[in-house]
Amino acid sequence: MTDAIDWPPAWPRVLDARFGAPAAGGYRATPEAFRVEECLDFAPEGHGEHLWLWIEKRDLTTAMGARQLAWACGVSPRDVGYAGMKDRSAVTRQWFSVHLPGREAPADLEAALASASLTLLAQTRHPRKLKRGVHRANRFRLRLTGPALEDPGFAERWAWLCQHGVANYFGPQRFGPEGRNLHRAVRVLAGGWRKRDDREGMLLSAARSFLFNTLLAERVREGNWATPLPGEVVVLDGSASQFTAEAVDASLRERAERLDLHPSGILWGIGGSVAQGEALARERDLADHYPALCAGLERAGVRLGRRPLRLRLEAPRFEAGEGEAWLSFTLARGGFATAVLRELIAHPSLSFRTPPAGPLQGGEDATSAAVQR
Structure with a gap:
């Protein structure tokens, strides 16, 4: 016998009781409109068997990026490490590690990665493989559009979440x-x-x-x-x-x-x-x-x-533009940007009631649902 699960769930927003339901809004029109940067609370030591690479990826899951990196370095995918799973439909920056004991990075690594929509920003060494969940937080920068930005209550909703x-x-x-x-x-x-x-x-x-x-x-x-x-x-x-x-x-x-x-x-x-x-x-x-x-x-x-x-939204920032707004904030590891957006705008992909429209929305991609142990 299995449990009866009602779907879609009626999980309430916090701010509806105070401000009413949010107006319609749009986000992630392009990968460049949804930017994520991984935050570690330590720095690689600069030596060791593992090559650590600071990489920007566009429209790729973390798992896809790891496979491309393994191919470019001539190693097995299990020799590639990363801390967190980042969005696909986004421009994201995160560290990867590659086990290369006694070996230098391939001479054509930067070009090989560029052909796969991966930009190599920096590289160094560390004694250990990068493990899942060791990052501290993720920094988001998101572009919003739509009627929600014209709602006088939008600024109040944002200010309330920040506080x-x-x-x-x-x-x-x-x-x-x-x-x-x-x-x-x-x-x-x-x-x-x-x-x-x-x-x-x-x-x-x-x-x-x-x-x-x-x-x-x-x-x-x-x-x-x-x-x-x-x-x-x-x-x-x-x-x-x-x-x-x-x-x-x-x-x-x-x-x-x-x-x-x-x-x-x-x-x-x-x-x-x-x-x-x-x-x-x-x-x-x-x-x-x-x-x-x-x-x-x-x-x-x-x-x-x-x-x-x-x-808590760390270092929140709001930048208004012509017909758009940019939100920036940092969330602790495991937090979903969609939890913030859901309080600010109404969008089908944030409702739990319809299939996501287009790419996945939030702080992790489809393969990121590994259990936190």
Whole structure:
């Protein structure tokens, strides 16, 4: 027996209660209108067996770029590393590593990459392969158009998000057109997940993302998505550090208000939750509503994790132009630009209700749904 999943989901926006629904808007008309730059919090050491390459790619998934890089360097794709999966329909900059012990980069590497829409910006060495998830954040620069920019409330919506943060929903692309990734995950988990059915972990990730978004949506409806509950696990902003707030006093509420810490939601998996009280009761309610999904994830061996319910927009900037606007902001690793855009404009690809129109939208591409372990 499998869980009944209603699709499309009615996951509410935060700002509708305050400003009403946003007006229609457009974004990502071209790859150049959606720019992403990966941010590390360390620098390569300048020596070692791994060649690190700072690359700009256009209209390519990260996986596609990695395969092109492996071909150009004459190595296996497994010898190429990267930290995060970036958008396809975008211009993105990120680091790749190539295992070349005792070897120099091919003399024609820059030209070979250029022929595949990859621009080599810098190169250096490091002792270790670049691992998934080691980046700190992603910097976005996005071009918006349409009636939403003429709405007097647009500036207020943007200012509110800059001050209070954004609900940290997983974006529509995580679930596939019409929720197909999720529906397939339900079937696969009911029958017993196998690696050969889901080599990239996309189905496991879709299931966990659905459970997280469902929990977050309930908190948004109640208006307490940014305020810790008694027994909640809170996450320090910009850090993996977390602790259980056994009691919520004025000091904790003040820290949450200034975005120093955030409530968190469960990423379902094996391992005991350290939440207590009301927060733990909500996690148990989630398992009662979706027992097959939760049990299937545990049988698959996915380890329990936490994700902040809120994201802070770092260094936000708004630039108005003639019939357009550019937004710039940095989001912590794992954050979706679509979570920000969804609060500002109405667009079919942001609604969860229709298949994405054209290329995927957000902070990751189609193969980026690997489970966070």
